Amino acid sequence: MQAVIAGAGEVGFRVARDLILRGHDVVIIDNKGDGISRISNLDAQIIKGNAASPNILMEKAGIAQSDLFIGVCGSDEVNLICCIIAHKLGCKTIARINNTELIEGPLDPNPMDILGLDYYVNPDKLALNRIWQIVDRPQLMTSLDQFSAKDLHIMEARIDESSPIVGRALVDVDMPPNTKIALISRESGVSIANPDEVLLPRDRLMIVINHIEDVWTQLSKSIGNLSEITGEKKVKKIFLAGTSRLAISFAKQVANKNSKNPNIELFLVEEDKIEADKVSSILPDSITVLHGSPTDRDFLRDEGFGNADLFISATEREDLNVLSCLMAKQEGAKRTAALVYQTELEYVVQNTGVDIIINPRRLTVSAILNQATKTTETTGLEHFYGEDAVIREVSVKHKDHFGKSISNLNLPKQSLVAVIKRKDNIIFPDDRDTLKEDDKLLLFTLKNNLKEVESIFT
Structure with missing residues (x-):
């Protein structure tokens, strides 16, 4: 091409x-x-x-x-x-x-x-979709609706020192059925999960899950308290820093939802008094606009940031977004999300204590690449962790793949077939499982492998 x-x-x-x-x-x-x-x-x-x-x-x-x-x-x-x-x-x-x-x-x-x-x-639309994913299903990193499996999701779990799986190899972790650890992200980079990988404190695990409600309790026992790790609690109280176009769009969407079913309390924070008054005049009364700095500790305490289910910093300054998230977390906010524009900063920021990173540029790159490289055999679904890790949906169309085991596909290292969708069935395979015509594979790999992976199936 x-x-x-x-x-x-x-x-x-x-x-x-x-x-x-x-x-x-x-x-x-x-x-x-x-x-x-x-x-x-x-x-x-x-x-x-x-x-x-x-x-x-x-x-x-x-x-x-x-x-x-x-x-x-x-x-x-x-x-x-x-x-x-x-x-x-x-x-x-x-x-x-x-x-x-x-x-x-x-x-x-x-x-x-x-x-x-x-x-x-539209970068703002992509970022807004990501924010609503966090609000509606706080325990999930993303859904896989494009994979035509409505109950299949990806969850990110952060491992702390108290987790029962710290120091253990993946092969020794007792994962419940219908789950699979696909990726591990740490400060040194991201890797595809392999059985011999030893888990460390502060690792972030990307877990593929089918029917999350059925396995939540068992998964909590396996890797740690998921309510603390992922923010299971329903998001009802949100503090939002900034009056960027993205922030105003989100506030208006919250107001629109509340007009039909009031269940989210949103406080928008703006440091500039004139801008705060201006925004207050254009937003519905259901949105509370606060004049103050998201890095002023006294202001945070006075306004009750510690009671927030979610704090989002969406100003135009990514340094302010990261700092305000860290301060809100210290004050007791359950989860924090920072808007970050430089992809290189994602690995750094994710190890500072910020729970969620929203990068409109990365989301834009991912969306463009998925559309640009889509074929009848392969479709891009997501890019993660600074674009280093990718998910591809692969359709099994060629006869030489029928009846072949996953181990005999000769996939490059750092590649994993996490799921096989066979008609209406979701299968979490191992390397011995064989492929059938029209199977759809959920394949995780690193971007450096994409050319080789796609050449195998096209």
Whole structure:
């Protein structure tokens, strides 16, 4: 596949790097020196210029001979102009759109059709979806609805010094049926779980679970108090720091839900008095706006942050988001979530005591890559831990795989078939299990293995 990417910021860089890693040809267009410098070490054709220029797209980037255009420039308008040109020349188009008013509306035909847009990604929407996952199912990291298994979920459990599994190898951990530890993340990086791995304090385990309600008690006995590890308690009281576009959108969504079924108490915190008054005037009365600093310990205590089921810091400053989460945690907040924009910081932040990291850029990269690389045999589901770990849904279509055991697939190291979906049955396999036609595999691997993994099944 040949892809043209407009924009060499962090998102463009990471999308390009991963596509190249998977063996695709990539052309990158950017008109800024710092963007060009960022991508200079990539094995890609690099063009300095205005991506919205038909001459740049057609004559230099070869858009007419390309399969895919991805627009991730800082300007939504530039991304859309590029998509119009690319679509006219037969390219599939994907764009990051921050302001969805540009593409949504009661028009006929659909604005996306007019604009030549096949798929778009809105970072705020992705981050909001992640926040609502935390609010609605606090014990879960993500659901796997795309895997067509509504009761299959992924939970992240943090292991502390008191956990009964510290110092034990995975093979010696008595996991309940219908569960599997798939990934282990620690300060040194992320790895696919293997039976000989010895578990350490502060490890984060990614566990695949079918019918979580049925195994919750037994899983708690196996790895520790899940109510403390994951925040099982229903989220009813939330403190939200910041008045960013994302924060205001979440507050409005909470107010809308409360108008139908009042069950969430939301306090929005803003340090600037003028901004606090402005936000208070546009939000419904059901949302309480507090004027104060999320890093002022006296303010935190006076306003009862220690009673929060969830504290979210969604300001534009990631350093403030991390610090305020740590202080809220010290005051007794049950769980904390910080908005972080630099993917490299995720490993650092996750070991500071912040419970949940929400990275809109990483979510954007993941969504774009999943759409860009989707085939009839493989589909991307999620990227985790700074994009180092990925989940692929793989369909067993080729005859040479029928009847073959997992151990004979010759998967690269650091790869794991966690689940087989066979018709309506969910199977947690071991290496001796054999594959059948039309099986769907839930496969965990590291991104460096993706090209090899996909070549096995396509």
